[in-house]
Amino acid sequence: MGIESIDFQSLIHQEVNQLIENWKAVGFSETEIQETASQFFNMGIIGAQLIAQEGGVQPQGVDQKIPYTPQMAERVIVFFLKGFSAAAIKGHEEHIPTQVLWPLMQNVAQHLFEQSKQAMVATIGQENTPDVQISDDQIVNWLGQTAIEAFIHYTTEYEKQNGPIARTDQPVMPDLLNRSETSEEEPSSVLVESAPVENTPVQQPQANSQQQAPQQEPASTIPEIHHKYAAVSLMLSNLSATKQKKILAAFTPDEQQIIDRYRDPEEIAHHLDLGLVAKYLKL
Numbered sequence: 001m002g003i004e005s006i007d008f009q010s011l012i013h014q015e016v017n018q019l020i021e022n023w024k025a026v027g028f029s030e031t032e033i034q035e036t037a038s039q040f041f042n043m044g045i046i047g048a049q050l051i052a053q054e055g056g057v058q059p060q061g062v063d064q065k066i067p068y069t070p071q072m073a074e075r076v077i078v079f080f081l082k083g084f085s086a087a088a089i090k091g092h093e094e095h096i097p098t099q100v101l102w103p104l105m106q107n108v109a110q111h112l113f114e115q116s117k118q119a120m121v122a123t124i125g126q127e128n129t130p131d132v133q134i135s136d137d138q139i140v141n142w143l144g145q146t147a148i149e150a151f152i153h154y155t156t157e158y159e160k161q162n163g164p165i166a167r168t169d170q171p172v173m174p175d176l177l178n179r180s181e182t183s184e185e186e187p188s189s190v191l192v193e194s195a196p197v198e199n200t201p202v203q204q205p206q207a208n209s210q211q212q213a214p215q216q217e218p219a220s221t222i223p224e225i226h227h228k229y230a231a232v233s234l235m236l237s238n239l240s241a242t243k244q245k246k247i248l249a250a251f252t253p254d255e256q257q258i259i260d261r262y263r264d265p266e267e268i269a270h271h272l273d274l275g276l277v278a279k280y281l282k283l
Contacts, residue, residue, distance in 0.1 A: 083143025
């Protein structure tokens with residue numbers, strides 16, 4: 001049984017629903033919970049598409065990929081979402097405004113997704129070494145710390161370029177609000193770009209390393225309807241070929257061409273607003 005048998009949407013929904021309880025416990029508002037859940041679902045789906053596209057994971061220092069099994073693929077997604085939650089909580093504690101928070105979080109996601117794959121690889125074969133075990137709790141705790149350190153790093157880099165972030169718990173002058181909403185220098189790299197990773201998942205990453213996040217094409221240059229087509233493409237990725245054909249028949253040839261374009265997760269991540277795509281997925 002291959003990874004095409006995995007119902008990634010159900011898996012991601014299940015994990016996000018569990019994380020919601022943690023967000024409630026630390027004081028997330030209902031609006032924050034809805035926004036965070038949508039973003040997590042969207043990033044999880046893109047991660048699942050990357051797993052299907054890659055077909056395997058390449059351990060550090062090894063030339064060949066290890067093909068994904070369903071269990072391996074699911075563990076990567078679960079590790080990623082649970083570790084990523086620590087960064088979301090850190091952003092809540094720091095009172096980072098939404099328009100700044102999610103570009104920063106996308107940078108964190110980029111880094112953490114690669115780390116999650118390497119963390120999963122570290123557990124392969126440990127059933128044969130009972131005296132040397134890495135538990136799932138240890139991995140999640142390490143990934144959570146990695147996510148927090150990455151979040152702090154990207155926040156610091158952002159403030160070096162744009163000045164101090166106006167927190168939502170502090171009075172903010174109107175001109176500062178306008179600047180934070182329209183700044184063209186706001187960093188916004190995405191999940192699908194591979195960030196440098198460390199040699200082993202039992203070591204702390206160097207959060208102060210000088211990583212430069214690639215700039216994302218402004219989503220405003222793309223018609224909003226493209227976000228709907230991207231959501232359709234993500235939905236189709238989890239359906240059989242027969243069901244995909246039936247659904248696509250409802251669209252014009254031009255629309256089908258746009259949907260096909262967004263089968264490549266890099267097209268979604270680089271050119272669209274991930275939050276808007278997630279909202280269409282929820283419709």
